[in-house]
Amino acid sequence: MLQSILDMLYPVRCPVCGEIVTPKDRRICIPCESKLQVICQPRCKKCSKPIEDEQREYCSDCERKEYHFQYGYALWVYDSIMKKSISDFKYNHKKEYAKYYIQAIIDNYGEKIKHMAPDIIVPVPIHKSKRRDRGYNQAEILGRGIGKELDIPVLPDLLVRNKKTLPQKQLNDKERLLNLQEAFAYNNESSLVYQGKMNVVLLIDDIYTTGSTIEACTNILLQNQVKQVYFLTLCIGKGF
DSSP: OHHHHHHHHSOOBOTTTOSBOSSTTOSSOHHHHTTSOBOOSSBOTTTOOBOSOTTOSSOHHHHHSOOOSOOEEEEEEOOHHHHHHHHHHHHSOOTTHHHHHHHHHHHHHHHHHHHHOOSEEEEOOOOHHHHHHHSSOHHHHHHHHHHHHHTOOBOTTSEEEOSOOOOGGGSOHHHHHHHHTTOEEEOHHHHGGGTTOOSEEEEEEEEESSSHHHHHHHHHHHTTTOOEEEEEEEEEOOOO
16 A cells, blocks of 8 residues: 555656656656667677677777776666666666666566676766765666676775766767776775675666776775675666
């Protein structure tokens, strides 16, 4: 009865069109879900970008760069539909969209995450000023939801963003790397509970563009006795 009352007061809104979802047991409209570009093979073995040539194992970006994470997965292509959905999630207080995102991640990648066997999940942090403005870190919401579903501990404060950087989308590859230098720090106090038990870490973020943010976080973790780092994001651009 309580759930029925809550459904009437706060009906589920579609993370694509924003309308009330029907039937009530769904979290996205059926027509809207069919518009999302779920990433499948052929895809880059390192970053998960979809690539057109089935004979290639890696996208051009991963072929020319040396990334230190093991590999990662993204669920959808970052097109205009997901760009608006994630923007509403991050900037327009549509935190409820995370329920569908998390459900889709578990349905598509739950077994792959188990295969990674992460000891902990670490959301990519945002600067305290952004958190103050938004009221939350979108990556932390995703990370906590995934961790709850798969029974994996989540350490949202293991990494700290101690430098307010320029928006990455405004920069080229070289500028992105420079922009992120010294942007992240390791929180030794947060790590005390799991000290010696964090060999494998799964990083969670909303969007993978060039990989600069994931790489910067990876390097900090590897410098602090983590052995392997994987990542998972909602969206990624297309490879070549």
